[in-house]
Amino acid sequence: MATVTDERLFGKSIKRREDPRFITGQGRYVDDLKLPGMTYAAFVRSPNAHARIRRIDTAEAARHPGVVAIFTGQDMTGVNSLPCGWDLRKEKGVPGVIQDLAIVPHMPLSTDAARHVGDPVAVIIADSQDAALDAAEKVRLDWEVLAAVTATDKAAAPGAPVIHAGAPGNVAFQWEIGDAAATDAAFEQAAVTVKKRIVNQRLVANAMEPRACVARYEDATGELTLWVTSQNPHVHRLLMCAFVLGIPEHKVRVIAPDVGGGFGSKIFLYSEEVVCSWVSRRLKRPVRWTSTRHEAYLTDAHGRDHVTDAELALSKDGKMLGLRVRTTANLGAYLSTFAPAVPTFLYGTLLNGVYEIGAIHCHVSGVFTNTTAVDAYRGAGRPEACYVLERIVEAGALALRMDPIELRKKNFIPKFSGAHQTLVAVAYDSGDYPAATDKLLRIFDYKAFRAEQEAARKQGRLLGVGFSTYIEACSIAPSKVVGALGAGAGLYESAKVRVHPTGTVTVFTGSHSHGQGHETTFAQLVAHELGIPIEQVEIVHGDTGSIAFGMGTYGSRSGSVGGTAILMSLNKIKDKGRQIAAHLLEASPKDIEYSKGQFQVRGVPGKAVPFGAVALTAYVPHNYPEGLEPGLEETSFYDPSNFCFPFGAHACVVEVDRETGLVKVLRYVAVDDVGNVINPMIVDGMVHGGIAQGVGQALWEGAVYDERSGQLVTGTMTEYALPKADQLPMYETDRTVTPTPVNPLGVKGAGETGTIAATPAVVNAVVDALVPLGVDHFETMPLTPERVWNAIRRATTR
Amino acid sequence: MKLPVKMTINGQTYSHEVEPRLLLVHYIREVVGLTGTHIGCDTSQCGACTILMNGQAVKACTLFTVQADGAEFTTIEGMAKDGDLHPIQQGFWEKHGLQCGFCTPGMILAAYQILERYPNPTEEQIRHQLEGNLCRCTGYHNIVKAIQWAAEHMQGAAAKK
Structure with a gap:
């Protein structure tokens, strides 16, 4: 019979339950x-x-x-x-x-x-x-x-080879969001405007x-x-x-x-x-x-591959008056499963960032090329938006000769509760953006760094710091909303909770774990809610033969959407259990409360039945409420009412070798707000991995096609530079906690934040290091030694 | 044409006739049936197939099976003894040194070699020595911590002896 526990597991860094099979070589992958x-x-x-x-x-x-x-x-x-x-x-x-x-x-x-x-x-x-x-x-x-065309900015040029008869000029779609007229007006009033070409290069997920x-x-x-x-x-x-x-x-x-x-691929x-x-x-x-x-x-579907012209209009005291963005998104040779959503609804809707901006307009052309199809890769649209915004904000600060933190602080949306409507369709759920930045600056000790940087510069060393104050949309997504935007599916999640006669529990979730640790996190949630030992909980995922239905795992949706579906089923289990317990205790169901693994009569401490006894009664219903079905198993489908919007502030310190152009990451500090956290160890781990992928994009990774032959010249791990252990530092991670009101768990989502925030933080840091030499921008990533060396050479021999 | 090979893997002897072109990693996975050794690339970059050959870490994709004739191997399946995890395995569990688990067997065997070379390694030594093993999930932070944990506990165990 199941036992009970009053250990509270929500919020605890317990070790992962799936690890024993992986560390002993007993994982079961498809190729096995x-x-x-x-x-x-x-x-x-x-x-x-x-x-x-x-x-x-x-x-x-x-x-x-x-x-x-x-x-x-x-x-x-x-x-x-x-x-x-x-x-x-x-x-x-x-x-x-x-x-x-x-x-x-x-x-x-x-x-x-x-x-x-x-x-x-x-x-x-x-x-x-x-x-x-x-x-x-x-x-x-x-x-x-x-003849073939592979380059994003040449796909729709006159005379380009036509790839599909059904797509003349290789244009797949054109899409816009925001207010073009208001944005034009904002630019007319601006004291300072900056315009940059910002290329977000093509990446390969490389699970x-x-x-x-x-x-x-x-x-x-x-x-x-x-x-x-x-x-x-x-x-x-x-x-x-x-x-x-x-x-x-x-x-x-x-x-x-x-x-x-997976990372999307x-x-x-x-x-x-x-x-x-x-x-x-x-x-x-x-x-x-x-x-x-x-x-x-x-x-494997590739990711990113945007060519963007971005413009920011500023008042002379640094208020953001307008943002104009024009993007060409390379979709590859075919439309992958969710390809059209990524450079549109997952991109344009995030361009408000954490800032109050007077007006925004964004236009996107999706184009076909003779390349591998492009679709969601970790972050999917949101890293592209964050990169454009955090780079153009940084360029604005340089133009105003203003500290980049000061410029950001002048424009942060103040702390709010309830919804904050943006200019690009979405309404943020909850946020305290200044608090995350303040915490980051305290941990990082910004003043001390600027002093250290000054001293280093005097010795001829090129140190730089880059910031990124990001927002992202996850917990995807309300079915009605995505349906209106063109999705062919709903984006709810299902969960079945089966209580066995002995009181142990199996959860069948439509979420899928491919590294996220659901077998631990979801079991923590169940054990916490039911007050039973985690050893008595099993999580089943990844099998259409046993799970009702499922939309799966991407867009940082498992904790918030999948987890809430589990919670709903647990609540139904408790409701039915209350009726059974009331019958056994000869009380009214409304007087029964559930606490620490027991159904008890409110205010009568000794009058209680444990969870396991109720489960057994449900399957051996000899003494049972009239009209109630036997068995204890409940299924729920949870459809979120809004996206959730995690946010945070990251800082990266780099040193650039003047002679070789080599960039070394010296320090990385991240303060993320992902709402409530079920397992901090697992969340930190995902942030670490996300940062590494974001740094990888900034410094090393990139899929390159030879324009003449159309060959992918980065077609093996020899040419495509994945981040390695000796290139990365230990990451310093911390959090602020602003629970989301969207779901009862208060959980926002944590799988993509690092990737979204890290890329602009690193590039901003490299630019900050090189500003004294006259380098103020990089059009294209990754910032390889060759690219950095050339930028230094061009700037210093002008 | 097939050639005879005989080798010891995790203490057990295996004899087969194999094509000369058969890579050791394919032999271990497909012929012997030990699937804990993984294949993540085809250019010897990723290190997911790292195993121990006569006590030294090698990438099993860099050898033909016939070159392994007479050798003694340890794969991830042979790391735990009598149901007790090796301290490196324990370290990966304690420090959350894995997420999807695919690179993990290779990481653990590479770590074994690192700790043979440097029983008390610095962070820099660990990172440098891990350069031939790729992980896409962890950003390496907790892998470094896992190996540090293992080093401390192996030192502790050695001191007690």
Whole structure:
């Protein structure tokens, strides 16, 4: 029988319950799975950026020993395009749209043309992985190589090669938000204006586990099981069944077991899992595919890739009068699952930042290029917005010769409770922006740093500090709101709480953990609420076969949306338990209160039944309330009423080597406000990882295409520079706590804050270090030694 | 053409006939069936497949299986003894040195080598020695702490002996 405890686990840094399997090599990832009769898939991919397919000759490959079958797109009759789940179209009345979204086809295996290097055109199925790979090399591609365009700012230029017949000029959509006329007027009144080209380069998520899938069709039952590296297995199932393959959803089970990181790249439905599922049904044998890292660079959805011209209008005493932003967003060759939402609703709506700005206008063009599709990568739109704003604010401070902190403080939205309506559609939930900055400055000791910097400069050393006072939107999202903005889905979350007869508990959540530690955090929440030991709580996630439904994990939504769904089910469990307890205690249900694992009669301390006894009674209902159903299990769907808006202030100190241009990060201080925190250790860990990714973007990372050939020249870990242990410092993290009123947990979301805040903090620090030499801006990241050295050289030899 | 190989992994002897091109990491995962050793890249950058070969850390993707003939290996599955976690494993748990867990086996075995070289390492030594192991989740902060924790506890254990 279950015991009770009065240990309060909400807010405690307990060790993670999932770790024992990971530290002993017993994690179960998709590629670990081996099934009897399993076949292996290898995809034949385009070596060219753009080509018209004439014929794909598979005859020689088919004769290779061990080959079971070869399929091209021509064979996949009755299969539809991969869907775009976010439809920005004016006929739907989506606000902000000024040119309809060009919905272009994206067949799992292309039949007419290859549109980027790595575009799959055929699949080899063989008895071994080696045989499949060997045979793939024997496929002859008879096709006409076409001119290609990869650069964001050249995609829509006159004469650029057209990538889709349905998207003339390669423009996918045009979209705007804010008030153009008011913004123009603000600029006319400005004492000072600054204008900068701000490029947010293309990134690759690089989750350490490459994507993989195993599809198994069982002929006798007609059931298909797909194990896939997914952040949202129900979304995968829905999109694949209803839109692409046209197979019944109830005959398909999607399992996302242990998944080795996602960062957005495992949200989307990809060709490979669709093809493997289709092939397994056709061959009636299991099929496994695991991406190589090179394939990951070529096919995992990329992130960012914006070219922006930003302008800030200021009064002479530093009030922000107007912000004008014009962005071209590279969407790649196809529309990935949520691609249109990222550079629009997740970007333009964050441009108000934490500031009072007189007027804002933002225009975005989404363009197609012969590159890998771009979609959400950690932060998704919000890092791009934060980067534009925090860079242009810094440029404004330089133009005014004002301290960057002073300029920010002059413009902060004051502390508020209740909603704060921005100029870009969203209303913030709760915030105290000056408090986070004040705390940061205390920890960082700003005055002392400026003195140290001054002394260092006298010795010829280039020290700099950069700040970023950010806001982000997470806990996505109210279904009604996102539906009005073009989303094809609701963004609620589900949770089923099953209390077993002995009083132990299993929670089935639609959230998915791929590093976030849900098995710990959610169990803490349950143990805390029910007053039972955490050992008696199990969290199940990632399996459509056992979980009602789920929208999955991205957009820092699991704690706030998934957690609230769990809380709702726990409340229903307590309500039913109260009725059972009232019957057992011969009291009225309204007199029963639940405390420390017991149902007790209010004001009569000795008159109580423990949680476990109530659970047993629910399943052995001999002495039971009339008319009440047996059993103790409740399901809830929680749909948030608003986004949540975490915020904070980060500071980064760098030293630049004048001779080599090498930037060294000396110190990093972060004060974040993510609302209430269930497990501080886990939240700190996510902030650390986010900072590393943000620093990575600022200094090292970037996907580069060769404009002439259209080849991805950063196609392996040799060329794409991921952050390493010896390049990063220990991070100093702290928090302010402003609970959100949006959900009863007061939790905002913590998965993306570090990535959003860190990039501008680092770049601002490098600029601050170089200001004495006359460098005031970098158009393009990453700030590699070469780029920094050239900037120094240009500035000092002018 | 297949060649015979014989090796010891976690104290157990394995003999197979393998293709000369078969990488050791594929042998361990697919033939032997020990899936704790992971593959995160194809260019020997990520270190997820780090194991111990005759007591030295190696990336299992840098060896052909036939080159491993006669050698003795420890993989992540062989780190805990009689159900007791190795102090490095314990350190990763205590200090939250992992999130998704995918790089973790390689990190733990790389840490083993670091602590063999530097029983009392500085932060700088740890970071420098970890340069060949990539983690995308933790930003390395807690991995460094985990190895520091392990160093302290291994020193403590050594002092008691």
